[in-house]
Amino acid sequence: MATIGVGIIGCGGIALQNHLPGLKLCPDTQLVGLCDSNAEVLDCAVQQTGVTFSTQDYNELVRRDDIHAVIIATPNATHAAMAIAAASNGKHVLCEKPLGMDQAETLGMLNCARENGVRHMTAFTYRFVPAMRYMKYLVESGGIGQPYHIRTCRLQDWGDRNLGWRQFSQMAGSGELGDMLSHRLDYAHFLIGDMKRLTADTRRFVDDRQGQISDLEDWVTVMAEFENQATGVLESSKLATGRGEGA
Ligand SMILES: NC(=O)c1ccc[n+]([C@@H]2O[C@H](COP(=O)([O-])OP(=O)(O)OC[C@H]3O[C@@H](n4cnc5c(N)ncnc54)[C@H](O)[C@@H]3O)[C@@H](O)[C@H]2O)c1
Structure with a gap:
């Protein structure tokens, strides 16, 4: 090649x-x-x-x-x-x-x-994490039966530290939704299939990150129903105290 x-x-x-x-x-x-x-x-x-x-x-x-x-x-x-x-x-x-x-x-x-x-x-790097690939294999092979529900939490503690371009909507477009929950949304689609409908909420708890205004959310949750009737709750936060910045 x-x-x-x-x-x-x-x-x-x-x-x-x-x-x-x-x-x-x-x-x-x-x-x-x-x-x-x-x-x-x-x-x-x-x-x-x-x-x-x-x-x-x-x-x-x-x-x-x-x-x-x-x-x-x-x-x-x-x-x-x-x-x-x-x-x-x-x-x-x-x-x-x-x-x-x-x-x-x-x-x-x-x-x-x-x-x-x-x-x-x-x-979408998480698709390739060995444990997540194995989960995909278990679902596809029928090893764990019919998935009824998917629950994912991406809980990290970034405190009030400055996030650079990530805290400005003009540069980032979205906050925790695009930054971290996008990985879990992708994995949920990958594992379960397309979402049929959803409701979601976002919240910004920290407005000022070390002297600079943040205009984007630092918490987001999605509650969803998939085409195959499975349900899902997906949550992501930068302010889960004690969790560290995570991997
Ligand atoms: N897949 C993942 O797990 C993952 C993890 C971290 C970041 N990301 C994504 O990667 C992207 C970059 O994130 P990062 O953490 O590396 O950011 P970063 O700020 O560390 O690096 C971005 C670089 O882009 C350069 N840059 C900005 N505008 C440019 C332009 N017009 N032309 C050329 N270079 C330009 C900057 O000078 C900087 O060096 C973002 O979209 C982020 O969401 C993905």
Whole structure:
């Protein structure tokens, strides 16, 4: 199989801690280029990887012939434009969650990928956790019978610490819903099937995070019914005292 040249857009936390080690586990991929709008972050990533092509402009990266697939690991507000630029240039796209800022933006990304015939996926990492894969196997094989109910809790304690771009709706689109519950929503779909109807609530308990206003929720709960009649309760919080920042 030919080697897949990969470019990473956004060289922050998730790119360095997860995507780089992940790529090293894939022998048919080669990291070809890096992009970050922050020169210092980019320089640090270049030194860490030894990659020879780097740029602060993602449009340069997606136009390269030796890059076949792009990983988008930037703040949420930037995902759609980058994914659309990549797919329009014929690049396969792995985009971080949450994909777009809203449904319309997200559907635009999907349609563009489909129109250009490229592969596309979201980094819903928990699908690949061994215990969660085993749970999927147990459900599919009938090993635990018919699932009647799914209950997930993503309870973490981030206190009132500053969350950077994550605490601003203009950059993140949503708070705990897109940041953490999106993983559990995806897993519930993966395990049980499509949701038929749901009711949900969100709450922001901390308005000021170390001197900066937060305008996004830090708690969310969804109560759902699935197409197969199963029910679900999915809860996620950044303010579950004593839980730590979690994994
Ligand atoms: N799948 C997961 O489990 C998981 C975990 C953490 C983060 N994420 C997602 O990954 C994305 C990035 O999160 P992070 O924690 O790495 O954030 P981060 O702030 O650590 O890194 C983001 C990087 O993107 C760069 N950037 C911003 N705008 C840019 C632009 N226009 N062009 C190029 N680079 C730009 C920033 O300079 C920064 O270095 C978010 O969408 C987040 O939701 C997913």
